[in-house]
Amino acid sequence: MRWCTPLVWLSTLGLIGGCSGPQSALEPAGPAADIIAWLWWGMFAFFTLVLLVMTGLWLYAMQRRGEPAKAEDAERITSRWIIGGGLILPLISIAILLAAGIPAGQYLITLPSDKTPLRIDAHAHRWWWEFSYPDAGITTASQLTIPVNTPIAIHGHTDNVIHAFWVPRLGGKIDLIPGRVNTLRLQASQTGLMRGQCAEFCGTGHAHMVFQVQVLSESDFAAWQQRQQQAIRVAAEHEPAVQTFHTHCAQCHSVRGVSNGSGGPDLSGIASRPLMLLPHQRHTSTSIEQWLQTPHPRFDSETRAATSALTPSARERIAAWLETLTE
Amino acid sequence: MSTEDPQAAQDFHHQFDKVWGNPRGLLALTIVNHTTIGLRFLITGGVFFLIGGLLAMLIRTQLALPGHDLLTPEIYNQVFTMHGTIMMFLFAVPVMEGLAIYLIPKMIGARDLVFPRLSAFGYWCYLFGGIILTFSLVLEIAPASGWFMYAPLSSSVFSPGRGSDFWLLGITFVEISAVSAGVELVVSIMRTRTQRMALQHMPLFVWYILAMALMIVFGFPPLILGSILLELERAAGLPFFTVASGGDPILWQHLFWLFGHPEVYILFLPAAGIISTIIPIFCKRPIAGYRWIVLAIITTGFISFGLWVHHMFTVGIPHLAQAFFSAASMMVAIPTAIQVFAWLATIWNGRPVYEPPMLWALGFLFIFVAGGLTGVMLALVPFDWQVHDTHFVVAHFHFVLVGGMLFPLMAGIYYWLPHFSGRMVNRSRARWGFWLVFIGFNLTFIVMHVTGLLGMPRRVYTYEAGLGWDIPNLISSVGSFIMAAGVATCLLDIFLHFRFGERAKRNPWGADTLEWSTSLPPSAYNFATLPECATRHPLWDTPDLQTTIEQGHHDLATIDHGRRETWGSDPVTGKVREIVHLPGNSWLPFYGALATAGVCISLLCKFYWVALAMALVSLALLLRWSWENGAHPRAAPNAEVVEGDPPLHSRTHDGPGLWGMMVTLLANSSLFLSLLFGWFYLWTVAPAWQFPEHNPINWLALMLTGVPLTIAVIWFVGVVRRLRRELTDHLQQHLWGISALGLVHLIGLVATLSASPLTPQASAHDAVISVMLWYQLLHSGLAVILTALQALRVRKGYVGKMAPYEPVVVERWWVYTAGVFWIIYAVVIVLPPLWELA
Known part of the structure; x- marks a missing residue:
């Protein structure tokens, strides 16, 4: 054991060197995640010392x-x-931990700031995310866009099973529970893309219940918001596609200014979004057409039922139109 | 009887064997002896460990590479659900119980546990429940909503198959076994220690098991209740966890973790008990700080019931409450640290030797301390918000459970193997096994902390490349296979030792406790004669104890009466008060468990009438079992004892049965309190809870049914009081009268219930009231039946002035039943309008 212990710990330290990642809690990008990361490194150092001393003593x-x-x-x-x-040892350790932990928790809950927080409602479906901005009247799916250095108030709810909203680079998580609305304060301190994921087991599609977080500068965010409020103009060449869309899709899917469906994800910005099972890629007409042809048998039974009636040319038309819908 | 003549000694033991010996062949199913039952628990638990381990290997293979498609999500969800379920319910708890069942009587100088038929019944329930549960895996319809079965994911809407039903019914079935072992261990430890073994002379292991058994008694009923409620919601639509009808899914989480957190300590305490037993032996000196450790055990037991909310820091509970549970969770580090430093002091003071058990104890120390430290981290609320439900938590609890349970268990198995088999293990193979497991484990799970910090959630069947999770997952998978190789080496070692191990000499490790004074392997009766033991170190103080026990120099040396006997003693001082006579081998536990399995299977198949019939059959079998007690010809018709010995327990007023009833009622009241908790929780917290305009229960009718019940209880208490003064005239008529009065109450209750416009499927309010009243019906019904049986037994002459002890037991049931009735009355009828007024 003597030779083994330091070896194992060394390899661990080596791994921690590579602690970055789009969903890494050790690469914080906001004040809440920052504090938690500091708490972690402090506890890690102290407890490693305790463990080594204890083992050494034995x-x-x-x-x-x-x-x-x-x-x-x-x-x-x-x-x-x-x-x-x-x-004495545990009492002192506990006292120090609580002295750091309880105020930190209180700070994270309130996340005080001079700005009024931006409210975003997170609605967890099986297995995708819907985000709406009640003040601006915007709804998006699977993509959360927020301004930098602005406090965000996530109001999470669900009407199916329990999920959890989590963006590790911004802070902790909160459960979304049927019958309740739970809130979480977050803030980003740098622009860029990061990843969020459902953290409470919610069934077959749990692993794919991912969303992308896009942090924009305040001016970019204002521009984005404005774009999202304008109705989508349908070019003449896509009119037939929109007609087919109305017949087969519009009951569930809304597209700003075109349809007002509910239950399925809003498709207004679909071409700017990552694919469900291939998040590194953006939607293109090919990928959309493929999905329409064979919606994922496991995660998308609703689309499957609706699209079985589509002819290949109808699929192609709809895909060509949807590809033009960017944020 | 004492004898130095070898021929006479052989005859002497032959006589004991005739009374105590185990039959072979099919009749082996009737064995009730604790040594056999304990070994069966251990071996069955070992098999389930292998199944659970196989599932773990599947998980690690699936996660070894990003986007790996070895398992579909449907199968993966079944696999991780069953891995957790099997390891917790079918391996860890039963194995610890098995070890306790095997060892406790031997450590306290008794010949068997106090309710041998209950041990056998518990084993069969465990085996059948485990088989039913595992069978679902073979059919590919295993439960798939996680071992925590969170509602509403586990509800009939989101899990429409039979998977959740397998879990809820199977686990409840297995838990019957856990609770019955808990009851039996508590009563055995409190009431059957050998002459003069006072509480302060008990080996530490016995203290640990006492705490574990009491925690099982209090800790399992909340989950049993939760499972019953969830199954009622799934099968009959009673909406306890459905928000729209006034239920709340968070209630399930409370009930689950009210059990789930104590469960961790239910596993850790016996494991720590093994460590506290082994370290002094291999340091050749008494444990340091015996009193400190006892205090730490008791403190751990209490604190562990106040921590459950730390599993729920992200459900949106007020921060003040979170801070309270955070502090409470950290406090548990204190009793744990006391034990760790007491072990350290023992080693420091002694001259330790590296035998295989000691190696596992050292491995335990490192892993468990690391797991405890990450546990303190997780108790820090903001940190928990970040890593809750990630692989960091998976790593943490594997450190705690493997480090805190599996390593000590292996230490214990290596330590007691010579006791099981009479042979010694091969030291070098044992070392290989240890190091492979130790290195493999650390590789797998140290790295997994990092995986979690990098943001990988739990329970995902796959992940994509490029998130930084690939390498740590691959390392974990490689580590897990090294660990599996280590487990295989250990198993091989243990298998081979039964055949090739060198014969163990007496007390091979130089231990101090009584279990090493039996022969190796032990006879069914453990001790031919029961020694006095007013010391913590009987074998260090009297090294030739085994010889004098075998030669018959101690107590209870007669066997020609054909009764299985052991001492019944004072719970505190250990002074002998009576002779406990124990039942012999019987088919009833096996048949009873078989009928209960029938109930379980018919519920799974939704054959509700068959289930009811099966339930009646098992009740009949259990009552038949209770019939063969006291002065019954198959128990102890003849009460003669050797001159100077105390009376048989069935001829006293305070036998172990009374204690059994009291501990059972503790478990029962824990179930009832959980139900009350559910009522108040939904009332105050559930988002859509509503009181109906008019209470569906007629307050006057319900009160009137309480009158005959209350009179019956007062009457019964009076009868028992007279019985204690040996006044038994018209005893039979009194009992018939009480039973009849109970029947009047029962009929009134059924009438009130059927006349009330309860709509249990429409509102959680009515659903909870219905369950309370069904609970009452069950208790009142049993009281009536048990009293009628007592009257019959008086008539048969099994109960009476000379054998007065059974009515005392039934009396407690009546008092409890009446108490429950009036509490239900208060919370259902009286409190709601008072609340409105306030």
């Missing part, structure tokens, strides 16, 4: 040679270890 005690302790010495050694290690 190994030393195992190897110690010489006469066994006499009765009265043994008594003294016992109370010294038990009171020192069993009472």
Whole structure:
């Protein structure tokens, strides 16, 4: 064990060197995640020390040679270890931890700021995310766009099973529970893309319940918001596609200014979104057409039922139109 | 009887064997002896461990590479659900119970556990429940909503197949076994220790098991209740967890973790007990800080019931409450640290030797301390918000459970193997096994902390490349296979040792506790004669104890009466008070469990009438079992004892049966309190809870049914009081009268219930009331039947002035039943209008 322990820890440290990633809690991009990462590194350092000292003591005690302790010495050694290690050490550690942890928790819940927070409603479906901005009247699917350095108030709800909203680079998670609305404060301190994922097991599609977070500068965000509020103008060449869309799709899917369906994801910005099972790729007419032809048998039974009636040319038309719908 | 003559000694033991010995062939199914039952638990648990381990290998293979499609999500969800379920319910708890069942009587100087037929019944329930549950895996319809079965994912809407039903019914069935073992261990430890073994002389392992057994008694009923409610929701549409009808899915989480957190300590305490047993032996000196450790055990038991909310920090509970549970969760580090430093002090003071058990104990220390430390991290609320439900948590609890349970268990198995088999293991193979498991484990799970911090959630069947999760997952998978190779090596070692191991000499490790004074392997009766034991280290103080026990120099040396006997003693001082006579081998536990399995299977198939019939059959079998007690010809018709010995327990007023009833009622009241908790929780928290305008239960009718019940209880208490003064005139008529009065109450209750416009499928309010009243019906009905049976037994002469002990037991049931009735009355009828007024 002597030779093994440092080896294992060294390899761990080596791994931690590579602690970045689009969903890594160790690469914080906002004040809440920052605090949590600091808490982690502090606890990691202290507890590693405790573990090494404890193991060292045990190994030393195992190897110690010489006469066994006499009765009265043994008594003294016992109370010294038990009171020192069993009472004082944990009490002090707990006091320090709580002194750091409780105020940190309070700060994370409120995330004080001069700006009024931007409210975004997160609605968890099986197995995709719907985000709406009640003040601006915008709804998007599977993509969360937020302004940098602005407090965000996520109001999470669901009408099916329990899910959890989680963007590790921004902060902790919150469960979305039927019958309740839970809120979470987040803030991003840098622009860019990151990844969020459902963290509460929600059934077959749990692993794919992913969303992309796009952090924009404040001016870019304002422009984005404005674009999202304008109705989509349908070019003449896509009119036939829109007609087919109305017949087969519009009951569930809305497209701004075109249809007002509910239940399925809003398709207004579909061409700017990652694919469900291939998040590195954007939707193109080919990928949409493929999906329409064979919707995923496991995760998309609704589309499957609706699209079985589509002719190949109708699929092609709709895909060509949807490809033009960018954010 | 004492004898130095070898021929006479052989005859002496031959006589004992005739009374205690185990039959072979088919009749082996009738064995009730704790040594056999304990070994059966251990072996069956080992088989389930292998199945659970196989599932773990599937999980690690699937996750080894990004986008791996070895398993579909449907199958993967079944696999991880069953991995957790099997490891927790079919391996960890039963194995620890099995070890306790095997060891406890031997450690406290008893010949068997106090309710041997219950041990056998528990084993069969465990085996049948486990088979039913595992069978679902073969059919590919295993439960797939996680071992935590969160509603509403586990509801009939989102899990329409039979998977959740397998879990809910199978686990409840297995839990019957856990609770019965819990009851039996508590009563055995409190009431059957050998002469003069006071509480402060008990080996530490016995203290740990006492705490574990009590925690099972209190901790399992919330989950049993939760499972019953969820199954009622799934099968009959009672909406306890459906928001729209006034239920709340969070209630399930509370009930589950009210069980789930104590469960962790139910596993850890016996494991720590093994460590506390082994370390002193291999350091050749008494444990340091015995009193500190006892205090730590008791504290852990209490604190562990106040932590469950730390599994729910992300459900949106007020921060103040979170801070409270955070502090409470960290507090549990104190009793744990006390034990760790007491072990350290023991090693420091002694001259330790590296034998295989000690190696596992060292591995335990490193892994468990690391797991405990990450546990303290997780108790810090903001950190938990980040890593909750990630692989960090998976890594943490594997450190705690493998480190805190599997490693000590292996230490214990290596330590007691000579006791099971009479042979020693091969030291070098044992070392190989240990190091492979230790290295494989650490490789798998240290790295998994990082996977979690990099953002990988739990319970995902796959992940995409490029998230930084590929390498850590691959390392974890490689590590898990090294660990599997280590487990295989250990198993091989253990298998081979039964055949090739060198014969163990007496007390091979130089231990101090009584279990090493039996022969190796032990006879069914453990001790031919029961020694006095007013010390913590009987074998260190009296090394030739085994010889004097075998030669018959101690107590209870007669066997020609044909009764299985052991001491019944005072719970505190261990002073002998009576002779407990134990039942012999019987088919009833096997048939009873078979009928209960029938209930379980017919419920699964939705044959509800068959289920009812089966339930009646199992009730009849259990009552038949209770019939063969006391002065019954198959129990102890003849009460003669050797001059100077105390009386048989069935001839006293305070036998172990009374204790059995009290501990059972503790478990029962834990179930009832959970139901009350559900009522108040839904009332105050559920988003759509509503009281109907008029209470569906007629307050006057319900109150009137309580009158005959209350009179019956007062009457019964009076009868028992007279019985204690040996006044038994018209005892039979009194009992018939009480039973009849109970019947009047029962009929009134059924009438009230059927006349009330309850709509349990429409509102959670009515659903909870219905369950309360069904619970009441069950209790009142049993009280009536048990009392009628007592009257019959008086008539038969099995109960009376000379054998007064059974009515005392039934009395407690009546008092409990009446108490439950009036509590239900208060919370259903009285409180709601009072609340409105306030």
